[in-house]
Every structure is written in C-alpha cells, then in structure tokens.
Amino acid sequence: MDKRDIHLSKLITSTEIDSISGRKFGQDFAETEGVLKLLENGFIIKIIIDDTKVKAINDSFWKGFLSKVFERLKSKSEVNKLLEFDCNSSFKKQIDKNFEILDSIYNES
Numbered sequence: 001m002d003k004r005d006i007h008l009s010k011l012i013t014s015t016e017i018d019s020i021s022g023r024k025f026g027q028d029f030a031e032t033e034g035v036l037k038l039l040e041n042g043f044i045i046k047i048i049i050d051d052t053k054v055k056a057i058n059d060s061f062w063k064g065f066l067s068k069v070f071e072r073l074k075s076k077s078e079v080n081k082l083l084e085f086d087c088n089s090s091f092k093k094q095i096d097k098n099f100e101i102l103d104s105i106y107n108e109s
Contacts, residue, residue: 003084004043006033009053019056026064036068039082049087057091062098076103 011020011029030036038045049057066079073079076099085095 001044005046007048009050012053021058023060023064026061030065046084051088070102070106075107
C-alpha cells in the first residue's frame, strides 16, 4: 500500500500560535487533505506532529478530524490498520484516548 504523509504543523500559521483546536477545524482539515478519499484509494496515512511547532492539540480537533474515518471503518482496530502517527508519547496517549471514545461511538460489534 502507498503511504501519504499529513503534517499537522502546517496548521500552525503564526509564531504566536502553537495549538490546534476545534471540531469543525478538524473536519475541514480532514476534508481538505482528502483523508477519506485517500483511504478509499488504498493509501495508508501517516500523520506527522512536529512537537517543536505544535505544543497542544485539543480533543475536539481529533474528534472532528477522525469522526468520518471511524464512521466509515467502524472500529479502532480497522482505523489502526490505515493510520500511522509520528509523534511524541504525549500526543500518542491523547490520540489513543480519542480512538477509544470514537470506537465506543461507532463500533457496532
């Protein structure tokens, strides 16, 4: 499978801003990046978080960014097959927490 990188640091557009937040912002970014289309076309998506630029990501952003993915794939285990994260352990813990929440909402088994 081909991989496509998505760099969240490009969302930091000012030296005075170092955090990412907002459910709608996450939904819009996922749509702009074509996340669902990439997954439908067999790509694995690697999400890269440069912690020298991004200091915090609000849970609402993750829910917006990932909700359509979970709606389509239904479970954390399926999402984990197609999404990879290149980030520090703090962000990984936060992502795992949001995966658990979204899995409880969308997983039908």
